[in-house]
């Protein structure tokens with residue numbers, strides 16, 4: 001049994017200050033015994049949309065990544081962290097747009113970069129008073145990252161809005177995932193109604209552990225407020241750890257022991273992957 005930690009924090013527009021907060025959380029969670037530590041989406045910075053290009057390409061943002069690699073090594077822990085990654089020129093189409101990928105970076109306990117997943121679903125929505133177009137600043141990734149071995153099992157990375165789409169999570173399970181991570185910055189308009197049920201649904205249907213780190217509270221210099229409620233859901237769909245909502249929100253973490261024997265037992269006795277009908281909608285639901 002290995003301990004995992006999900007974290008909750010409030011990133012601002014300064015990558016170096018956010019690095020201090022993230023390193024402090026890594027140290028605290030490692031001291032509590034966590035071997036795998038999950039930091040939220042966009043831990044490096046959250047800013048108004050007009051500053052995303054500048055901040056993505058600035059030197060401090062490269063220093064942010066170096067500090068995460070160093071903290072993983074020094075604390076002997078595996079780290080998952082959400083960052084803005086410069087998009088390749090051909091992807092950005094026009095270099096002057098300086099768009100980014102919304103990336104989950106995976107770092108092993110030696111401080112090596114062992115994988116990057118780039119968010120594939122853009123949060124382009126209008127819900128009542130909320131209007132956000134992530135694709136103005138961000139280029140969607142084009143592929144899933146096959147699960148990466150970690151001390152808590154094979155980890156399949158996805159990000160935030162991706163949680164609304166069951167298909168990539170199911171595909172990661174087929175590729176061998178035992179744990180799926182959703183570093184997030186859910187908005188307060190949708191969080192109360194959708195955050196927990198979506199995470200639990202993904203856990204139940206994939207029979208994977210879900211690690212959902214979260215941004216929380218008002219982001220300085222923006223009009224954005226994040227929902228928080230970072231949580232760990234086990235492969236049966238139970239919420240086994242959750243960060244609080246006591247205000248003012250301070251950076252915090254919640255831990256759970258990840259039991260892969262139980263996961264194997266669940267999959268053996270409820271063998272969804274053997275029972276799934278793969279013969280397509282025409283065979284399953286013929287039009288009478």
Ligand SMILES: O=C(O)CNC(=O)[C@H](CS)NC(=O)CCC(=O)C(=O)O
Pocket residue numbers: 041042045046047102123132134160161164185186187190191194
């Ligand atoms: O913009 C950044 O710097 C970091 N990225 C985010 O905060 C992203 C894109 S705007 N947020 C979400 O996907 C929220 C999804 C959500 O709230 C829902 O699905 O309801």
